[in-house]
Amino acid sequence: MKAVVLTIGNEILKGKTVNTNLSHIGQVLTYAGHDVFRELTVSDNPDEISWGIQRALESGDLIITTGGLGPTFDDMTVECISKSLCIETQLDKTELKYLEERYHTRGIELTEERLKMVRLPVGSRALHNPVGAAPGVYLKYDGKIIVILPGVPAEMKALLDVVLPELRTGEREYYEETFPLEGIMESSLAPLVEKIMKKWSGKVYIKSHPQRSEIDNPSLNVEVSSWNEKLSRARETVSAVVKEIKENYRDFVGK
Amino acid sequence: MKAVVLTIGNEILKGKTVNTNLSHIGQVLTYAGHDVFRELTVSDNPDEISWGIQRALESGDLIITTGGLGPTFDDMTVECISKSLCIETQLDKTELKYLEERYHTRGIELTEERLKMVRLPVGSRALHNPVGAAPGVYLKYDGKIIVILPGVPAEMKALLDVVLPELRTGEREYYEETFPLEGIMESSLAPLVEKIMKKWSGKVYIKSHPQRSEIDNPSLNVEVSSWNEKLSRARETVSAVVKEIKENYRDFVGK
Numbered sequence: 001m002k003a004v005v006l007t008i009g010n011e012i013l014k015g016k017t018v019n020t021n022l023s024h025i026g027q028v029l030t031y032a033g034h035d036v037f038r039e040l041t042v043s044d045n046p047d048e049i050s051w052g053i054q055r056a057l058e059s060g061d062l063i064i065t066t067g068g069l070g071p072t073f074d075d076m077t078v079e080c081i082s083k084s085l086c087i088e089t090q091l092d093k094t095e096l097k098y099l100e101e102r103y104h105t106r107g108i109e110l111t112e113e114r115l116k117m118v119r120l121p122v123g124s125r126a127l128h129n130p131v132g133a134a135p136g137v138y139l140k141y142d143g144k145i146i147v148i149l150p151g152v153p154a155e156m157k158a159l160l161d162v163v164l165p166e167l168r169t170g171e172r173e174y175y176e177e178t179f180p181l182e183g184i185m186e187s188s189l190a191p192l193v194e195k196i197m198k199k200w201s202g203k204v205y206i207k208s209h210p211q212r213s214e215i216d217n218p219s220l221n222v223e224v225s226s227w228n229e230k231l232s233r234a235r236e237t238v239s240a241v242v243k244e245i246k247e248n249y250r251d252f253v254g255k
Numbered sequence: 256m257k258a259v260v261l262t263i264g265n266e267i268l269k270g271k272t273v274n275t276n277l278s279h280i281g282q283v284l285t286y287a288g289h290d291v292f293r294e295l296t297v298s299d300n301p302d303e304i305s306w307g308i309q310r311a312l313e314s315g316d317l318i319i320t321t322g323g324l325g326p327t328f329d330d331m332t333v334e335c336i337s338k339s340l341c342i343e344t345q346l347d348k349t350e351l352k353y354l355e356e357r358y359h360t361r362g363i364e365l366t367e368e369r370l371k372m373v374r375l376p377v378g379s380r381a382l383h384n385p386v387g388a389a390p391g392v393y394l395k396y397d398g399k400i401i402v403i404l405p406g407v408p409a410e411m412k413a414l415l416d417v418v419l420p421e422l423r424t425g426e427r428e429y430y431e432e433t434f435p436l437e438g439i440m441e442s443s444l445a446p447l448v449e450k451i452m453k454k455w456s457g458k459v460y461i462k463s464h465p466q467r468s469e470i471d472n473p474s475l476n477v478e479v480s481s482w483n484e485k486l487s488r489a490r491e492t493v494s495a496v497v498k499e500i501k502e503n504y505r506d507f508v509g510k
Contacts (some may be wrong), residue, residue, distance in 0.1 A: 011462065013260075013291045015282030018476065019274050023484070027270030036268045037303065041277070041298035044462075046393075048292065050343075055310070071442035072463055073449045102470055108509065113445040131468070133442070152465060175474060176271075187326035187388070190368040194328045207266065207299075208327055210407055216356055223271065242506070 001169050003034040004060030006052045007041040008067035008077050009151055019241050021066045021156050025149075028160060033169035033227075034062060044068060049080035053146075062167065064160075067151030069112040069134035077148060078120060080139060085141055087121040095126045095135045102133060127162050131155045133149060138163060175234035176225035177242055185218045186210050188252045189245075196244055203228075203243050256424050258289040258314030261307045262296040263322035263332050265405055276321045276411050280404075283415060288424035289317060299323060304335035308401075316399050317422065319415075321500075322406030324389035326368040332403060333375060333392060340396055342376040350381045350390045382417050386410045393418060403423060430489035431480035432497055436504060440473045441465050443507045444500075451499055456484075459496050 005025050013018040019041065026036045039054060042048035049068065056063045068077030082089050095100045095118035103110055117134040122127055127136035129150065136159040137148035147163055149156045181189070186208050193206045204226045209221040228234035260280050260351055266272040274296065295310060297303035304323065311318045313388045322334030337344050350373035358365055372389040375381055382391035384405065391414040392403035404411045436444070441463050448461045459481045466474040480494045483489035 007294075010460070011464070011478070012277070013281050013294060014285045014480075015278035015280070015291075018278045022267070023270035023273045023423070025270070026268050030269045036270075037298050037300075039262075039268060041294035041296075043292050045292075071463075072445045073452070074462065106470070108443075111442065111446070111510075114442050132465070166275050178271075187366065188363075190327045191366070197328070205265070207329065209266070210325075210387070215361070215388070223266070225269075255366075 001034050001061045002059065003029050003036045003062040003064065005029075005039040006056050006058040006063060006065040007039065007151075008044065008052070008065060009041070009050055010043045010074075012041050012067075013043055021151065021153060024153070024157060025064050025066065028164065029062070029064070029167070032164065032167055032172050032176065033172045034167070037044075043074065044074040046076060046080045046083075049077060050084040053081050053084050057142070057144060057146075063144065063146045064149060065146070066149045066156050069117065069136070069148065069150040071117055071133070075134070077115070079116070080150065081146070082121040082173055085121070087123065087139075087141075089119045090122055091115065092118045092126045092135070093121045095120070095128070098128065098135075099133065116188065127159050129155055129159060130162075131158045134164070140167075150215065172227045173231035173234050174225065174227050175231060175238050176223060177238050178221050179222045179242060180211075181208075181220045181222055181245075183218060184220065185215060185250055185251045188219055188255050189220065189222075189249060192245065192248055192252050196241060200237070200241065204237055206241065206245070213224075256289050257285050257314065257428075258317040258319065259289045259311040260284075260291065260294040261311050261318060261320040262294065263299065263304055263307070264296070265298045265329075267296050267299055269321075276406065276408060276410045278413065279337070279412060280319055280321065283419065284317075284319070286429050287419065287422050288427045288429065289335060290420070292472075299329040299331065301335045301338075303329060304332060305339040308339050309335050310396070312399060312401075316418070318399065318401045320401070321404045321405060321411050324372065324403065324405040324506050326349055326372055326388070330371070330389075334371075336401070336403065337376040340376075342378065342396075344374045345377055346370065347373045347375045347381045347390070350375070350383070353383065353390075354388065374389075382414050384410055384414060385417075386413045391418070397425070427482045428486035428489050429480065429482055430486060431478060432493050432500075433476050433478045434497060435466075436463075436475045436477050438473060439475065439504055439508045440470060441475055443510050444475065444477075444504060447500065447503055447507050451496060455492070455496065459492055461496065461500070
């Protein structure tokens with residue numbers, strides 16, 4: 001399944017916050033069998049959120065959004081996505097009860113800002129938030145799945161855990177290994193990487209990450225990954241390729 | 256100037272690497288007067304890179320790309336962007352000399368993988384890389400500026416420093432302050448934030464970031480930022496707003 005992550009938040013674009021949500025979601029979805037093939041970050045702006053969800057839906061089967069849930073004026077993800085897809089919103093009765101328990105029992109009023117958090121698209125399902133006030137949303141749209149998650153990392157992670165069993169494709173398993181290679185330049189290893197990848201014709205992916213200056217003191221981390229219906233097969237492929245690189249790379253040193 | 260960041264790399268999408276490049280570039284461009292209003296991450300795939308650059312050009316005046324320079328098979332950013340914009344590439348003579356110094360003097364051959372790094376779009380300018388082998392690229396296209404940077408953070412930062420003087424808009428200055436507020440829920444502060452933002456009609460932006468559980472032990476970081484032609488004015492605005500929030504927030508506690 002092709003997955004697109006849509007991050008919503010000025011703080012990411014201004015560099016105030018590092019997008020660790022993307023790395024968490026990317027890793028979790030990859031291990032759940034998805035091809036996380038694009039990510040878009042947009043600002044807290046209705047037109048931008050609308051642009052983002054439309055672009056995401058053009059190409060992804062699974063869209064995960066993060067950010068813009070909550071009680072402030074710039075928390076507008078649910079409202080904007082609903083409008084953009086021409087879906088009405090309504091107060092979710094179950095989540096409204098949670099809000100009442102949360103606030104009323106402490107003598108705090110359910111203001112419009114708070115009610116907004118439980119006004120969800122008609123036909124969607126609330127994902128109850130065990131950590132914060134704003135629920136996530138699970139929505140089927142045009143044969144695709146949209147999961148709307150908060151931006152606060154602890155809340156995002158908790159809700160992704162809740163919904164994850166439904167997102168596992170069961171179609172393929174992912175396995176990867178990363179190992180260091182000292183004393184070989186990335187440009188020297190490149191022909192070996194290409195040769196091995198061709199030999200395995202798409203079954204394996206090899207990526208080298210330079211750790212230090214290429215020429216004077218070369219050091220690489222080499223990442224080998226594979227997808228397969230069976231995890232054991234993916235692991236076998238990766239192990240065979242790691243072995244092949246380790247056995248052959250010395251012939252390429254200094255070349 | 257509207258800026259778009261295009262990140263290229265499977266490792267970001269699979270969550271193997273956290274996109275710290277985006278936060279660095281976002282911060283640097285914001286302080287250089289740009290509105291960093293979108294970011295796209297695509298995989299190491301020619302069609303995806305082409306999709307990314309086309310989407311970025313649709314809306315941005317300044318496009319900064321990071322990732323996919325270097326000698327391996329999946330380093331294809333320069334080639335793909337050139338093809339996508341129908342621009343021929345050619346060996347950059349100055350950068351070729353650097354490569355020759357780098358490799359030939361150590362008796363290492365200039366393989367096709369290495370030459371690829373200095374095959375740049377016709378009409379572009381190489382940004383010499385003081386840290387690694389692959390130069391960056393500065394390209395004017397259709398009245399817009401495209402800056403192509405490496406993905407290795409140390410190289411990206413060094414090249415962004417090189418090109419930054421040309422990217423300063425000189426049109427406006429950015430100033431922000433972040434301060435903690437204890438004992439007030441985000442949903443309680445929300446009406447005050449909205450009121451103050453309306454009063455300053457677009458001159459100031461206020462964003463609250465919950466640090467702990469909203470209801471039992473609330474704690475916020477409040478970020479106040481402003482753009483102005485003069486830095487001193489932006490600073491005055493932010494100071495005035497910070498003061499206004501601190502003087503008034505207690506009236507909203509528990510509401």
